[in-house]
Every structure is written in C-alpha cells, then in structure tokens.
Amino acid sequence: MLNDDGGFLTLVNGDSRIRFHAIWLRDNAWDAATRSADNGQRLIAVRDIPQKTTISAARLIRETLSVTFAPEDKTVDYDVAWLLQNAYDRKENISTGWTKSGVETWDSGLMTRIPVADFETVSTDPFELKNWLGQIARFGFGKLLNGPVEDLALMQVVDLFGYVRETNYGRHFEVRTEVNPTNLAYTGLGLQAHTDNPYRDPVPTIQVLYCLESSAAGGENMVVDGFRAAECLRAENEDWFNVLARYCAHFEYSGSDGVILQSRRPMIELAPDGELIGLRFNNRSTAALKDVPFDDLETYYAAYRRLGEIIDDPAMEVSFRLEPGESFLVDNRRVLHARKGYSGAGKRWFQGCYADMDSLHSKLAVLETEQLVATQ
Template identity: 55%
Template sequence: MLTRVTLGDGGRTIELGWQDGASSRFHAMWLRDNALDDKTRSAGNGQRLITILDIPSETRIGAAAIKGEVLEVTFVPEGKTVGFPAGWLCSHVYDCQEARQPGWTGGDIRRWTKAMMQNSVPRAAYTEASRDGNVLRQWLAAVRSYGFAVMDGLPAESGALCKVADLFGYIRETNYGRWFEVRAEVNPNNLAYTNLGLQAHTDNPYRDPVPTLQILACIENTVEGGESSVVDGFAVAAALQAENPEGFRLLCSYPARFEYAGSSGVRLQSKRPMIELGPDGELICIRFNNRSLAPVVDVPFAEMDTYYAAYRRFAELIEDPAFEVTFKLEAGQSFIVDNTRVMHARKAFSGSGKRWLQGCYADKDGLLSTLAAIEHGFKEAAE
C-alpha cells in the first residue's frame, strides 16, 4: 500500500513511500512511456500505441495523489492524467541499490547437483499433462526452474515426441529435419548416431540462435548401457566462478567459434562465448560441445594459455560425477532439456539389442508463454 508521494527535480521524478517503510523513485518520462490508459496501450493486446517521439521531451509530473490503491499522476505539458495501480508500480520498481555480481540468475532458476536431483527428477505422465492444466503447469515450471524434466507414457512409435512439443509450442525444424533419429548407423554424419558415449554437451552451438529446447524420446531401448545424463551448466559455471574468477571472466569475455559441415550443402558457423552473460551480468547461456568447437582465434595471445586452462577446468567440472544426474529411458519415455543451460550426455552401449531414440528441437518462448498463460489463469481463478 502506498503511504506518501513526493515530487522531485521540478517534477521530473517522483518518490513513493510504501507501508513497509520502503521508498521507490520513478522518472516522469518512464511513467509516461508506460502509462496504462487506452490511448497509450491497446486494451486488446497491451501493446504500446505511441512511440517515444510522441511524448514531449520536457515531460514532467504536474501533480500526483494517492487515491486508494492507485497513484494518480498528471503529466505536463500534455495535461494528461493517468492512474497507476500500486501493485503494478511495486512489481516494476527499478530503483534498486542491490549490486548484482556477474553470473546472477533470476528467482525462477534453481541450480542443482547430483545430490539434489538424482532421486527427485521432475516428471509427469503425458496423458495427465495433456488433460490437466495443473499437471502441465507443474511440469513446465520444472523445466523453467531446473532446465530439464522427464515425461512418461508416450506412445512408443515414430514421431510421438511431437506430442510433447505440442503441449506448449512448436517444433523448430532444422537441416536434420522435423525430427531426427538417434541410433547406431553405418558411416554416420554425426557422432550421435553411433554406440559411443557422448560427453555432456549442449546441442548445435554452431547455430545462431541455438535451439533453446531439445526433446529426446525413446521408442526402443534393450541395450546394455546407453543411460542418459544431464548436467546443470549454470551450477558448473558457478563452481568455476567460485574457484577461478579469472577463468570464469575469460570464458565470458571472449567468443568461442563453433562449426558444422557434416552434411552436403550445410555449413553452419557461430561465434559466441562458452559462458554468456547479459549486459547486466545475468547468466543467460552455456555453449559447450567438444565435437563442434572450431579453432579459437578471438582470444589475445597473452591470454590464450589462461583461457585454455579455464576451458579445461570447465570441462573437468562438467565431467565431475557430483554434477551428473543419470537415468535410463525406457520405451515411451522422453525428456526435455533447456539447451541454453543443461548439458546432456549418453553412456556407451553394447552392440547387442536396440537403442532407438528420436530427437527434435523447440524453443523456450513457446514454453514460457504457455506456462505464463496457465499461471495467469490459475491466479485469476484464485482471485
């Protein structure tokens, strides 16, 4: 609840007092640009109807008053009065003194290790998730929080993995097709199509942008070995940062190069850091794939030794069993990973029996949009 309002700097800023004793400052220009009236934003979709150039550059607040749970503001020189709900203002406060360290993550992200997740892998049954919005909400929220989840009860048939993507979004088709086969082949064009073990990795770092989700579904698995495993790249990055801040800085500061040319007519290349931070230091992406790493040429000579030492240590931590959660997919099971965060791997398996998985890519915008819509619906129902 708002308790006081004070204008500052000739009306160019406003300071609000809250019931808990906190205070928050806002700029007049920011408030005007984010006004909630139907002349500024579409009532139908919430999109802004004006440009920044439609707002007078000399905009300031001529008057402000608290009316119940609403802050009423009059902007000059327009003479326009707009109401801002207190709850909306509280959720959009940007006057923060907290200094965030590089590598921070949002409140929805929970980093994990083997000790935390091996016996509590998030999972749901497909039939229940497709019929019950609460089950789907919990499963999608687990993907948002932990970066992976298992789904049981799919039909053990080709193309069934599409049903998982259909729960929240759309498949992202690539040169590998709408989906791709993961089983032993003769003369494969990708090491994923052998019975060799695969180091924990993120997929397709040579794409820009990378597919942000990967789904792998099991149709048949009667081999010895071949377990799947996942590693939280955000947790590994935090461990590296704690023991070697300089190495962490180097892997964030300089781009690696990735490339793929394994198919006729395809030549994919990208240039991005192995550990990517946003401009405000938020940890937003891990790219790690030994098979696709091209020569690193963007690190200065004076720092290349140290960079490679950090790369090696990052790889050692990724291989540390303390970070690895392992499970074996049975026919009709699938799992999804956030390909910007969670690395997946496969243990080697024997030549006897059959191991047939299918994989496809999707993107987080669809998953997060579906989750937000479901959560909004639950919130409205509760109110």
C-alpha cells in the same frame, strides 16, 4: 512524494522508498490512448511523449496511484502492485554471473527430485501442465513418463507448449546405431555432456529426446546444469570465468552435404548487466580459437579445461534411463546432456527434435494467468 522539479516521484512502501521517473511512468501508462486494450501493445512511440514531461500532481488512493503529467495535463492511474513488481530503483546485482529469480541451479542432489510428470496427465490437466513447465523453467529440464510408443510421438510433447524448429536434420532426427554415421550421436560411444548445435546462431533453445526402443545394455541419459558448473568455476577462479565470458569461441559443423554451419559466441554468455544467460559447450564442434589474444590463450585453455572437468564430475550429474514411451526435454542454453555408452546387443531407438523456450515461457505465463483469474 514529488521532487522539486517533478522529474520523479517517490513511492513509500513500508521501509522502502522507490523512485519512478516521469518519463518512465508516462511511457508505461495503461490508458486507452497509450495501450491497446486487446493485446497491451503501445499505440504511441517515445517521440510522441513531450521531451520535458514532468509530474504536476500525484495522489495515492488505497492501491491506485493517480499521476498527472505536464505539459499534457494528462492523468493516468497505476496499480501499485504493478509498479512494485516492475520497479527499477533497486540495488544492482554487482556479482557477474548472477541468475534471475526463479532459476535454481543444481547438482547430483537433484536425483531425489527430478522434474517428472505423466504424459496423459499434463495433456489433459492444465494445472499439472503448468507445474511441469514451471519446473522446466526453474531447473532447465523435465522428464515425461507413460507416453505413446509410436513413431513421431515426440511431436505430441512439443504440442504441449509450442512448435518444432526445423533444421537441416529435418523436423526430427533419428538416434540409432549406424554404420559410417555423419554424427557421433548415432554410434554406441558414450558422449561427453554438451549443449546441442552450438554452431547455430541462434541456437535451438529446447531439445526433446523420446525413447521408442531401449533393449541395449547401458545408454543411460545424463544431464548437467551448465549454470551450476559456471558458478563453480567462478567460485574457484573468477579470472577463468571471465576469460570464457569475454572472448568468443568458434563452433562449426560440416558433416552433411551442402551444410556448413558456423557461429562465434562465448562459451559462457552474459547479458550486459552480468546475468548468466547461456552456455555453449561441445568439444566435438569447437573450431580453432581465433579471437583469444596471444597473452590470454594459456589462461583460456586452463579455464576451458577446468570447466570441462567440472562438467565431467559425477557429483554434477543427474542420470536416468529412458524406457519406451518416456522422454525428456532440456533448455539447450543451460543444461548439458550426455549419454553413457551402450552395447551392440539389443536395440536402441530414440527420436529427437528442437523447439524454443520462448514458446514454453509463453504457455507457462498463459496458464499462470488463467489459473490466477480462476481463483479470484
């Protein structure tokens, strides 16, 4: 159904009436002159579309919508399912701090269904790899069992989905007890749940930790869903949630020669439309707050304290012990990780590295597409 001037059309889908502008439809045409058949990228810019583009005719034939544009007199066919999947004419999310479809926040109740897979299985079975990566996308972390107990085996974990992000720590870092360490992670002290490297911009979005030796008592790993913690804070006091999202914190690291890393980002990071997209929380690396106005500083610290209390609540944590050949991966924008203290007796040797979620999402999308095609 066209409106009077052809500026948009309305697609009736059951009880729903979904509108699409002419300019949006023309920009999203999938004909050979507009999109590359090889990679789907646009071959034209918006400036190449006539400014007064309208719809002169539209016809629905089963699952295909055929649209003719003026003044080009160009007809383009659209898959109705694709249009519905990408429809933008919908009720806006009015609650700040919403999470996108497919994300499931959690607390300690997830202990009974930790996302876990077998290393050999996901290395050889694309279906099982898809399932494991899908759980990481959903919950923000995943565990692997029965991997090789050998130096740099963690690189094989990253090879399952993407690439290592090299930092000043190198392509990987060692986590052992050290004398006069440059980082508290290298001591036997327990660590508060935190996100890694908040002083980087952009922050590494994946961290992998791989166990090679674990004979010391204690040292259990813990993970906390930062998105759930933010939701709890918002439910308790929306002003506290908003103040941590509104003002930037400062983070800094300068523990190595020749390295001074600094960033300025909110502890709770939102997209412009209010989507919750990240959390930066690391008491060890938080520098002096310089961007919170005097009148809001006490409120900010009250919110900061309460967020930390929520994160530290045992009801929020999922804990597990890693044995040699086991590893876990966290979405470092979302899931905080921690370690309980361990004794000096025995040995504890982990290796860690960073990677990025865009590669994981890419691999997951490829596997989903391949398996969808295989079932058709």
